[in-house]
Amino acid sequence: MRKTGKSPVKISVSSGCSVGNLRFVKTNVIPALVLTVLAFCPLAGRAQATESKPTVAALGWLTGTWTLERNGRVTVERWAAPAGGVMIGTSHTYLGERMIEYEFILIRANAQGEVHYVAKPSGQPEASFKLRRATATEAVFENPQHDFPQKISYALKDDGGLVAAIEGAKNGKTRRAEFPYRPAQ
Numbered sequence: 001m002r003k004t005g006k007s008p009v010k011i012s013v014s015s016g017c018s019v020g021n022l023r024f025v026k027t028n029v030i031p032a033l034v035l036t037v038l039a040f041c042p043l044a045g046r047a048q049a050t051e052s053k054p055t056v057a058a059l060g061w062l063t064g065t066w067t068l069e070r071n072g073r074v075t076v077e078r079w080a081a082p083a084g085g086v087m088i089g090t091s092h093t094y095l096g097e098r099m100i101e102y103e104f105i106l107i108r109a110n111a112q113g114e115v116h117y118v119a120k121p122s123g124q125p126e127a128s129f130k131l132r133r134a135t136a137t138e139a140v141f142e143n144p145q146h147d148f149p150q151k152i153s154y155a156l157k158d159d160g161g162l163v164a165a166i167e168g169a170k171n172g173k174t175r176r177a178e179f180p181y182r183p184a185q
Contacts, residue, residue: 054115054134056107057082061137062089062154066162066181073100077164077181085109107131117141117152148175 060082068075077091089105103121110116115131129141129152137156144150150168157163160183167176 053113054131056085056087056109056115058134058136059087059107059115059139061156062087062107062139062162065184067184068179068181072096075179075181076184082107119152 062079063081064079066077066079068077073093073095075091075093077089079087079089081087085108087107089103089107091101091103091105092099093101101122103119105120106118108116108118115134117129117131118126119129120126127143127146129143129146131139132142133140138154140151140153142151146168148168148170149166151166153165153167155163155165162181162183164179164181165176168174
C-alpha cells in the first residue's frame, strides 16, 4: 500500500485496483454479497406481507344486485361499491309478497387493518367473521367461535354468477349450504 498520510481503506471487489488512497484488494465477494442479501431479507418479507394484506376495495367485484329463486322463495342480496373503507350489503328473502328474512352486512377493516364481514341477521345477534383469503374472484371469512356458520364465502363464477356459501359444525355435523345467485335483470 502506498503511504499518503491517510489510513488506507480496504474495499473488497472481484479484481485488484486502486483509486487515490483507496486500495481495492482482490478477494472473494460471494460471501459478502450473500450476507448483504440476507441482511435485507427480513425487510423484504415485511414489505411483501404488508402489500399482500387484502383491503375492502379489493372486494369490489361483489358490487351489484344478486338474486336467487329456490323453493318458492326469492332472495335478493345487494352490495354497494366500496367507499370510505366500507362495503354495505343487504339481503332480503321473500315468500310470495311477504319478507321472511333479512340481513344487514358490513365489510370493513378494523383498527389493525384486518377486514371483517359483520352480519346482523333478522332475529339474531351481530356476528363478525375475519377475512382469511381473498382473490380477484373469491373471499372467505371465518369465525371459529361462532355457533353457525363458522365460515362464509363468496365466489364469482365464469358464467357471471355468484355462489355464496355458509358452512361449519351444527349439532355435531359439518354442514354447508350454497346460494347460487345470478345478476339481477
